[in-house]
Amino acid sequence: MSQCEDWKKLPLRYPGLIVSGTSARGTVKIKGKWYRLRILCPQFPQLQNARLELHQPHQNKFVRLSNEDLQPDWTLHDVMDNLQQLLQKHSELPLNDHWNNETPTGNIYQEIASIYAPEKYHLQLNDACSRVRFSKFALNEKHYLQVELPTLRVSEHSLPDCFVWEEQLQKYNKLAAMVQQFQKYLEDLQQFYDNFTDIDELCYVVQPTAPISTKHNWRLFVLRERVYIKLVITDPFAPIASMSLRIIGPTQAVEELRRTLSDGLRDWDAELDIHKNLLRIFDLCYFPMPPGSGWIGSGDEPIATDQQFCNICYAYHLDQGEIPIVSCDNPQCTLIYHASCLKEWFNTLTDGRDFLSVSFGACPFCKTKLSTSFAELLEN
Ligand SMILES: [Zn+2]
Ligand SMILES: [Zn+2]
Known part of the structure; x- marks a missing residue:
């Protein structure tokens, strides 16, 4: 059978496939499993540089078949017969940029329907169908992603401010791929958020002023009376490597504590998070907690429990929540x-x-x- 015939006969064997030009797409059942896929053969009838796009219920897999994947005498039928092995072999492949040159086929709203996954996230479409919002991601409740339709421009998201996520996400010209990548980011940012969780729960964070959001990449919290630690993480994918720690407070206290900190940083325990490392460095059992939460001091001396007013404006909280420090x-x-x-x-x-x-x-x-x-x- 010639390659040309092979291509045309594909739908006979796989009735769910629609062949047009050099691509075929649709739903097929292979060895008892269903797949929604698209195959492109740019050098048709040759299989060289063929691309395979697999749409799974909540994610897309993109596979570029390299020439070594293909036996010289293979036809498309052989590709289909070996689909499972090929996908397995390429299962770790990220979205290939080459895909972005493809004109999206099909209807964006159909695509939205195909990525509806209430167990993974909430999906809301506005009345004008011009905007889709994904929120309440599983295990990442506070996160959201809002995309304009049909341009796929990212108009809102919950990722940290210190990185241009929009640019990265907009490289994908498929909504499903964008959401998949967003979820991948959430996984990759786990350590970044985990490090802040203990600080938020077990320290007196005075800035950013509440509500602290998933976008903030820094915290200022109380070390002791009149002295604060400012933690900034500039690369959310490498929290420890990119963190900076500053002591803020009266000069003398800062100088002493800065020495303690720089000595302590030398034997940072990679097994522990930032919060626990800082407790070790400053030889503390706890950091001070906010007033009203029991205010656990670091030693025997209790730290002032009264809210002290600013001596310029005589207020405690400013409009933005800022407190005098x-x-x-x-x-x-x-x-x-x-x-x-x-x-x-x-x-x-x-x-x-x-x-x-x-x-x-x-x-x-x-x-x-x-x-x-x-x-x-x-x-x-
Ligand atoms: Zn003074
Ligand atoms: Zn003031």
């Missing part, structure tokens, strides 16, 4: 300020000096040097 280097001066109130305060000073240069300036009340690191509190 900046203090000066004078241990006798117990006044604290909101970072943003200090910024405003300095801006109104008549000498008009630039804020950043005066961030190394003096406490508005006792005139002692302010903690050197507080400008950083305004960065985010």
Whole structure:
């Protein structure tokens, strides 16, 4: 049988297949299993560089058959007969960029119907059918992905801000592939989120101000009275390798603790998460907890349980939820300020000096040097 005949006769053997031009698509039953697939033979009637696209109920697999997969005398029937082995062999293959050059065939709404998977995520289509939103992903409840139709532009998502996800996701010109990739990201980001979970649950996180979202890649939390740790993870796929840890507080305390931290970082235990490593480094059983949650101090000395007001605006919470955490280097001066109130305060000073240069300036009340690191509190 010639290759040409072979191609045309394919639907006779597999009635679910529709052959058009150099591609065939449809549903086939092979060795008792059903597959929804598409085959492209760009060099038809040769099988060289053939591509196989498998649509499973909730995911797509894309396989580019390499020439070594194919026996020289193979016809398409042989490809179909060996489908299971071929898919198995290529099961680890990620989506191949070559696929993106293909014009999407079929109807986008049909595709939406095909990826409806209530056990994996909620799928909502707006009334105008111009936007689809995936949310409440299994094991990742807070995550969501919103895609405009039919352009497949990502308009909203829940992934960390420190990376341009839109660009990556929009490389796929199939909705199913986008969602699959999104779910893959969620898996890959597990360690990133796990590291923050313990900090959120077992520390007094003062920034970002609540609600902390899945998009935040940093935390500022209490180490001890007037002293804070700022953790930033810049590469969410490599949380430990890319993390930065800063101590923020009165200069003297910061200097001591910074030494403890840099010594401790040298024997970081890769088996433990960031939270547990920090407890080890600072020789603590617990980090201080928020007021009202029992406020577990690190030692015998209880940490102040009262909410201390900002001594510029006399409020505790600002509109954005910010609380006063900046203090000066004078241990006798117990006044604290909101970072943003200090910024405003300095801006109104008549000498008009630039804020950043005066961030190394003096406490508005006792005139002692302010903690050197507080400008950083305004960065985010
Ligand atoms: Zn204030
Ligand atoms: Zn002061």
